[in-house]
Amino acid sequence: MIIGFMYQWSLFATRAPFVEIPKEVLGDIVKALDVKPGSVVYDLGSGDGRVLEACYRVQSDAKYVGIDKAIVPHVYAKLRLRYRKIPSGAIKLLHKNFFKQDLSDATHVYVYLFPGLLKSLLPKLQKDLKPGTRVVSCDFEFPEEFKPVQVIDLNRPKGKRGRRLYVYEITNHQIPIINE
Ligand SMILES: C[S@@+](CC[C@H](N)C(=O)[O-])C[C@H]1O[C@@H](n2cnc3c(N)ncnc32)[C@H](O)[C@@H]1O
Numbered sequence: 001m002i003i004g005f006m007y008q009w010s011l012f013a014t015r016a017p018f019v020e021i022p023k024e025v026l027g028d029i030v031k032a033l034d035v036k037p038g039s040v041v042y043d044l045g046s047g048d049g050r051v052l053e054a055c056y057r058v059q060s061d062a063k064y065v066g067i068d069k070a071i072v073p074h075v076y077a078k079l080r081l082r083y084r085k086i087p088s089g090a091i092k093l094l095h096k097n098f099f100k101q102d103l104s105d106a107t108h109v110y111v112y113l114f115p116g117l118l119k120s121l122l123p124k125l126q127k128d129l130k131p132g133t134r135v136v137s138c139d140f141e142f143p144e145e146f147k148p149v150q151v152i153d154l155n156r157p158k159g160k161r162g163r164r165l166y167v168y169e170i171t172n173h174q175i176p177i178i179n180e
Pocket residue numbers: 016017018019020021043044045046047048049050051067068069070073096097098099111112113117
């Protein structure tokens with residue numbers, strides 16, 4: 001509890017844009033991602049690692065990679081996963097900028113990022129991701145040229161986080177074209 005408080009305080013103090021997804025919607029995110037045995041799942045901006053943990057508890061036979069450039073969430077996620085008895089190595093946590101990570105082995109990508117960041121990220125997804133990759137974005141849509149295949153309304157009150165999931169799939173014909 002004390003670590004949790006210090007964590008929240010330090011994020012506030014450094015104005016790091018970390019906001020966790022509410023626990024109530026984790027099950028819906030896991031369902032929307034639909035991770036299969038052998039999948040390679042990235043959480044870009046993984047915060048405290050809760051989304052990957054929830055996925056791992058449902059499907060342990062997959063590779064999980066969480067990337068966060070902020071040191072506080074990164075360290076906190078490491079301690080948290082250890083405390084919650086996730087086997088070491090089951091979820092790989094990288095302290096780096098996700099723009100510098102090769103994502104070409106991904107089969108699933110999860111993001112909970114503001115629209116401006118999604119816009120900057122799209123050309124990278126366009127370049128790195130192979131057809132068939134499933135991308136799930138919580139609450140915020142990618143620019144309109146990248147169309148979701150499904151929008152899941154989580155029926156949560158207005159003003160709450162985790163109200164909608166946007167599900168995208170990269171296909172041969174649907175790789176978004178962005179004019180920068
Ligand atoms: C809104 S939080 C999402 C946390 C988690 N994915 C969740 O759903 O609970 C966004 C996180 O993205 C991280 N982030 C933002 N830009 C990043 C970048 N370029 N590379 C790595 N992490 C980044 C922030 O440090 C923050 O922890």
